[in-house]
Amino acid sequence: xxxxxxxxxxxxxxxxxxxxxxxxxxxxxxxxxxxxxxxxxxxxxxxxxxxxxxxxxxxxxxxxxxxxxxxxxxxxxxxxxxxxxxxxxxxxxxxxxxxxxxxxxxxxxxxxxxxxxxxxxxxxxxxxxxxxxxxxxxxxxxxxxxxxxxxxxxxxxxxxxxxxxxxxxxxxxxxxxxxxxxxxxxxxxxxxxxxxxxxxxxxxxxxxxxxxxxxxxxxxxxxxxxxxxxxxxxxxxxxxxxxxxxxxxxxxxxxxxxxxxxxxxxxxxxxxxxxxxxxxxxxxxxxxxxxxxxxxxxxxxxxxxxxxxxxxxxxxxxxxxxxxxxxxxxxxxxxxxxxxxxxxxxxxxxxxxxxxxxxxxxxxxxxxxxxxxxxxxxxxxxxxxxxxxxxxxxxxxxxxxxxxxxxxxxx
Amino acid sequence: xxxxxxxxxxxxxxxxxxxxxxxxxxxxxxxxxxxxxxxxxxxxxxxxxxxxxxxxxxxxxxxxxxxxxxxxxxxxxxxxxxxxxxxxxxxxxxxxxxxxxxxxxxxxxxxxxxxxxxxxxxxxxxxxxxxxxxxxxxxxxxxxx
Numbered sequence: 001x002x003x004x005x006x007x008x009x010x011x012x013x014x015x016x017x018x019x020x021x022x023x024x025x026x027x028x029x030x031x032x033x034x035x036x037x038x039x040x041x042x043x044x045x046x047x048x049x050x051x052x053x054x055x056x057x058x059x060x061x062x063x064x065x066x067x068x069x070x071x072x073x074x075x076x077x078x079x080x081x082x083x084x085x086x087x088x089x090x091x092x093x094x095x096x097x098x099x100x101x102x103x104x105x106x107x108x109x110x111x112x113x114x115x116x117x118x119x120x121x122x123x124x125x126x127x128x129x130x131x132x133x134x135x136x137x138x139x140x141x142x143x144x145x146x147x148x149x150x151x152x153x154x155x156x157x158x159x160x161x162x163x164x165x166x167x168x169x170x171x172x173x174x175x176x177x178x179x180x181x182x183x184x185x186x187x188x189x190x191x192x193x194x195x196x197x198x199x200x201x202x203x204x205x206x207x208x209x210x211x212x213x214x215x216x217x218x219x220x221x222x223x224x225x226x227x228x229x230x231x232x233x234x235x236x237x238x239x240x241x242x243x244x245x246x247x248x249x250x251x252x253x254x255x256x257x258x259x260x261x262x263x264x265x266x267x268x269x270x271x272x273x274x275x276x277x278x279x280x281x282x283x284x285x286x287x288x289x290x291x292x293x294x295x296x297x298x299x300x301x302x303x304x305x306x307x308x309x310x311x312x313x314x315x316x317x318x319x320x321x322x323x324x325x326x327x328x329x330x331x332x333x334x335x336x337x338x339x340x341x342x343x344x345x346x347x348x349x350x351x352x353x354x355x356x357x358x359x360x361x362x363x364x365x366x367x368x369x370x371x372x373x374x375x376x377x378x379x380x381x382x383x384x385x386x387x388x389x390x391x392x393x394x395x396x397x398x399x400x401x402x403x404x405x406x407x408x409x410x411x
Numbered sequence: 412x413x414x415x416x417x418x419x420x421x422x423x424x425x426x427x428x429x430x431x432x433x434x435x436x437x438x439x440x441x442x443x444x445x446x447x448x449x450x451x452x453x454x455x456x457x458x459x460x461x462x463x464x465x466x467x468x469x470x471x472x473x474x475x476x477x478x479x480x481x482x483x484x485x486x487x488x489x490x491x492x493x494x495x496x497x498x499x500x501x502x503x504x505x506x507x508x509x510x511x512x513x514x515x516x517x518x519x520x521x522x523x524x525x526x527x528x529x530x531x532x533x534x535x536x537x538x539x540x541x542x543x544x545x546x547x548x549x550x551x552x553x554x555x556x
Binding site: 346347348349350351354355358365366367371380381405409410411 | 413416422448449451471473474475528531534
């Protein structure tokens with residue numbers, strides 16, 4: 001493996017991220033909150049600055065030079081996103097604010113059209129609130145039923161039980177690709193195969209997946225896939241909803257406004273083609289361009305390289321944490337990515353987080369917007385260290401030393 | 412300094428909270444909830460006219476919220492409703508301002524270190540918000556958000 005022979009990331013990798021060079025409370029910043037949001041490399045910041053400083057204009061409207069440039073850069077980002085997840089057609093890439101909006105868009109359009117009273121939607125027990133609540137709202141409105149596929153004590157989806165939930169009334173399956181609270185990598189290709197065998201379309205929440213592993217929506221054959229730019233070194237407020245063209249075509253629009261219409265009269269409005277039908281109003285142009293730059297950056301490093309390196313780092317972190325008496329890792333799936341969620345005997349995660357912060361170590365503490373799954377594990381909260389490829393073994397060592405400090409204070 | 416936050420008294424009360432039980436004969440009980448970190452506590456108050464005759468709590472939370480609830484129950488026992496409301500303000504000032512600590516805070520003064528940790532103010536005030544609700548009868552579940 002490349003990582004065994006070549007120490008990586010090197011100093012220049014870390015230097016590409018301006019935020020990481022600072023000291024926090026006098027200590028080297030150890031940023032281990034990447035599942036909440038990742039840091040941004042200089043090239044992403046530059047791309048967005050460049051847009052505002054040199055090209056700023058609205059898109060798809062003007063005949064002038066600036067508008068032509070903005071439109072071109074915006075649409076280039078769409079093609080980058082298409083290639084990034086290997087979608088068959090650029091028209092299948094809809095820009096949204098992030099995965100939360102992607103899910104809400106599908107619930108609001110596909111869901112409202114196809115889900116009737118008594119129909120069922122199947123999600124998993126490890127979903128983020130954003131993949132629970134939109135379906136609850138829809139189910140309440142339609143008097144439909146939300147079914148929850150269970151998990152085992154390692155935090156792995158029980159595929160047989162999942163399949164047992166699929167009935168002729170099941171109209172949609174929506175599952176997370178990588179769990180933000182546990183790190184579990186779900187077998188989404190298999191989940192999709194099973195659901196399709198029952199004629200059920202599948203939505204995959206890819207928020208925690210795309211910065212860590214290669215995603216190929218055609219190979220997965222999923223019907224919808226969504227990602228958030230800020231969790232893959234891009235800016236906040238921009239993400240992608242991928243949908244198969246034949247499904248998107250049949251869906252009603254999400255919001256009404258500019259760009260999503262072809263012609264308007266007071267009698268009738270004709271909607272625009274894909275993907276513009278779903279992009280009402282002036283979009284987040286700078287964010288989209290920033291996302292494109294983030295994709296370029298990831299491609300330059302290579303997701304295979306990132307995956308292999310992070311796999312090694314996660315194994316190292318897991319072994320180091322397992323050595324600590326009184327520490328229990330929550331989420332021990334055999335297929336995991338990027339997340340070390342844990343509880344420490346006798347110390348609340350919030351106290352762990354405060355003490356780690358004073359050591360320069362940034363982690364997330366709490367329920368990670370996934371209260372049901374933590375309840376299943378019988379803990380109200382965990383401390384979560386989540387990795388990106390710019391993290392190193394030194395970062396893990398700082399985390400372990402910080403936990404030592406916690407134990408020192410709490411005796 | 413992290414030790415300013417986690418003082419001995421606070422650690423002691425977080426590990427061995429006082430008045431940590433349900434209270435038979437309580438005239439009021441109210442739940443407090445901090446959605447940010449999931450801290451939950453249930454407060455039992457026995458009022459005798461205007462006086463807090465007895466008080467207790469149960470729940471689960473971080474060291475700061477548990478110790479704050481514990482020390483609060485010690486402090487308010489035997490105090491009048493008015494004294495409690497006044498102390499609530501003094502306590503809040505202690506956590507959020509540079510004003511000199513009010514007289515009468517007693518052991519509660521150990522929370523002065525929270526000032527340096529603004530995100531933890533809510534942990535320290537959860538029990539007090541809950542108590543306020545119990546004394547004014549404002550609601551069933553008190554949230555810090």
